[in-house]
Amino acid sequence: MNWTRKWINPVLxxxxxxxxxxxxxxxxxxxxxxxxxxxxLGFIYVxxxxxxxGGQTRFNSxxxxxxxxxLSFAQLVLIAFxxxxxxxxxxxxxxxxxxLSMLLTTQQSSSTIILSxxxxxxxxxxxxxxxxxxxxSIVFMYGGISLNQLVSLFLFYLFIMLMLGSLGVLFxxxxxxxxxxxxxTYGVGLCIFLLTGLLYLFALSLVQRQNAQLVLQxxxxxxxxxxxxxxxxxxISLFEPSFSKQAFLVRGTTLNAxxxxxxWQEFVVVYSVVIIVSLWISIRRIRPVRRxxxxxxxxxxxxxxxxxxxx
Numbered sequence: 099m100n101w102t103r104k105w106i107n108p109v110l111x112x113x114x115x116x117x118x119x120x121x122x123x124x125x126x127x128x129x130x131x132x133x134x135x136x137x138x139l140g141f142i143y144v145x146x147x148x149x150x151x152g153g154q155t156r157f158n159s160x161x162x163x164x165x166x167x168x169l170s171f172a173q174l175v176l177i178a179f180x181x182x183x184x185x186x187x188x189x190x191x192x193x194x195x196x197x198l199s200m201l202l203t204t205q206q207s208s209s210t211i212i213l214s215x216x217x218x219x220x221x222x223x224x225x226x227x228x229x230x231x232x233x234x235s236i237v238f239m240y241g242g243i244s245l246n247q248l249v250s251l252f253l254f255y256l257f258i259m260l261m262l263g264s265l266g267v268l269f270x271x272x273x274x275x276x277x278x279x280x281x282x283t284y285g286v287g288l289c290i291f292l293l294t295g296l297l298y299l300f301a302l303s304l305v306q307r308q309n310a311q312l313v314l315q316x317x318x319x320x321x322x323x324x325x326x327x328x329x330x331x332x333x334i335s336l337f338e339p340s341f342s343k344q345a346f347l348v349r350g351t352t353l354n355a356x357x358x359x360x361x362w363q364e365f366v367v368v369y370s371v372v373i374i375v376s377l378w379i380s381i382r383r384i385r386p387v388r389r390x391x392x393x394x395x396x397x398x399x400x401x402x403x404x405x406x407x408x409x
Contacts (some may be wrong), residue, residue: 127226134176137168162237165242177262180226181259184223185265187266194276208381228252254333267380271383290327291329326368332365339360
């Protein structure tokens with residue numbers, strides 16, 4: 099298999115040109131960095147001038163660490179809003195413009211088309227995230243975080259974008275209308291970001307009520323596995339490993355007792371399966387004509403009245 103031809107192909111080249119060379123892309127990049135920069139400046143102003151009864155205080159490493167957490171969660175929310183919008187219409191828009199049939203008649207395989215659409219969409223989002231590095235440099239001026247934390251954070255962002263992007267491509271392939279695909283993708287994203295947290299709180303209340311009636315307390319609870327599906331909780335556990343112990347209600351008799359799995363590790367494992375399954379379904383369902391033809395051949399064979407070619 100020629101991987102160079104598979105990744106450097108006309109579909110990917112066209113998508114890169116359409117996404118990177120438009121005024122809308124430049125405006126989106128500017129607005130994104132402006133919003134994140136205003137959040138950083140607003141936090142500095144509140145911490146230095148409004149946090150001490152109106153008096154000016156020094157911005158130390160502790161405040162820098164808190165600012166890093168605020169920027170991290172703010173950017174996670176922005177990614178959750180932008181990633182589905184960039185990927186939820188990559189296939190359905192081609193179908194609405196009646197160009198999907200022409201795209202499928204080219205020499206590009208189904209996997210090449212799906213992966214090229216996904217990579218081109220997420221590359222613009224990755225460019226925006228990397229462009230926010232100067233904003234994070236403000237935190238390095240005061241200390242409080244390490245380079246490893248920053249690298250881990252951006253790798254986690256890339257995984258979140260890949261997860262939301264694969265879901266967007268999946269619904270864009272299965273659904274015919276772009277608007278419906280966008281709505282469904284945002285709905286699933288809302289369940290991942292919000293519903294998992296609410297389910298954890300509900301299950302936590304039930305478990306705590308049951309444990310109060312037990313004489314022998316378990317070493318840990320299963321409710322942490324629910325919270326491991328939440329991106330915000332996984333992000334917190336990436337910075338604070340002890341948060342996983344609190345999520346699983348670890349009651350070990352020794353100080354070395356730890357959670358059965360870190361929340362971010364569970365998040366990566368579970369949603370890696372989701373990414374693979376979503377892309378596999380998208381690749382299989384992008385060519386409905388071939389699927390109907392195979393079904394018709396199967397039905398014709400089953401009926402017994404088939405014509406054999408003349409030898």
